[in-house]
Amino acid sequence: MLILQRRKGESIQIGNDITITVTELGADRVRLAIDAPRKTVIKRTELLEAVRMNREAATGAPAGVLQTLLKYPKE
Amino acid sequence: MMKIQTKYCGEITYESDQLLHFPEGLFGFEEEHTFLLLRLEDDEASPFCLQSTQTPELAFIVLDPFQLVPDYAPELSDADCARLGDPTGEHIALYAICVLREPMNESTVNLRCPIAMHMETQIAFQVMLTGDSGYTFRHRLSDLATAKGDTSC
Numbered sequence: 680m681l682i683l684q685r686r687k688g689e690s691i692q693i694g695n696d697i698t699i700t701v702t703e704l705g706a707d708r709v710r711l712a713i714d715a716p717r718k719t720v721i722k723r724t725e726l727l728e729a730v731r732m733n734r735e736a737a738t739g740a741p742a743g744v745l746q747t748l749l750k751y752p753k754e
Numbered sequence: 755m756m757k758i759q760t761k762y763c764g765e766i767t768y769e770s771d772q773l774l775h776f777p778e779g780l781f782g783f784e785e786e787h788t789f790l791l792l793r794l795e796d797d798e799a800s801p802f803c804l805q806s807t808q809t810p811e812l813a814f815i816v817l818d819p820f821q822l823v824p825d826y827a828p829e830l831s832d833a834d835c836a837r838l839g840d841p842t843g844e845h846i847a848l849y850a851i852c853v854l855r856e857p858m859n860e861s862t863v864n865l866r867c868p869i870a871m872h873m874e875t876q877i878a879f880q881v882m883l884t885g886d887s888g889y890t891f892r893h894r895l896s897d898l899a900t901a902k903g904d905t906s907c
Contacts, residue, residue, distance in 0.1 A: 730781045731782075733814070733880075737783070737813075741854060744854045744855065748852070748854060748861070
């Protein structure tokens with residue numbers, strides 16, 4: 680994995696047509712500006728995980744497991 | 755009154771004022787805008803089924819996260835509060851989506867992406883908490899709760 684150090688206002692280029700610029704630095708977050716062709720799909724990585732979890736949840740609950748769930752503590 | 759075949763609760767009828775509105779759908783299901791929140795059992799503590807009214811075969815098992823983690827304290831971003839219509843705390847309801855697997859102790863609940871609903875407008879969004887919230891996409895249900903055994907259903 681390539682690790683680079685960048686300051687505010689500096690950028691990196693990926694391939695010929697994607698440029699990522701650091702526009703803001705905070706204590707625990709950075710703001711990035713991404714210049715890429717319109718067809719490039721850009722997503723926050725955690726969103727992919729969220730989609731994966733929802734897709735898996737939507738495949739359905741095994742009947743036996745659903746019965747067990749119904750016996751979980753009820754307050 | 756409308757009728758729908760549900761994934762977990764058979765055929766049911768509902769009124770349009772029971773619909774929950776998801777302007778942005780759910781993650782990965784952005785086109786699904788209306789759901790019903792149905793209790794799986796006639797019991798106040800029963801898990802829910804979040805049933806799409808657009809797609810009968812689409813439903814999620816959702817839980818009240820506070821039953822699993824009594825001190826669950828997700829911090830919604832300002833942007834999330836704004837799109838929910840800036841509800842006061844008591845008007846926000848939260849639900850967590852489960853992934854149920856065989857065996858049961860492989861089952862998980864997503865506390866990182868709860869569904870936040872404004873109870874008065876019934877407008878809801880699935881929100882993404884920050885990575886430092888301490889909540890993850892897959893908390894094992896068996897780590898959060900212990901089966902009671904022979905609870906009568």
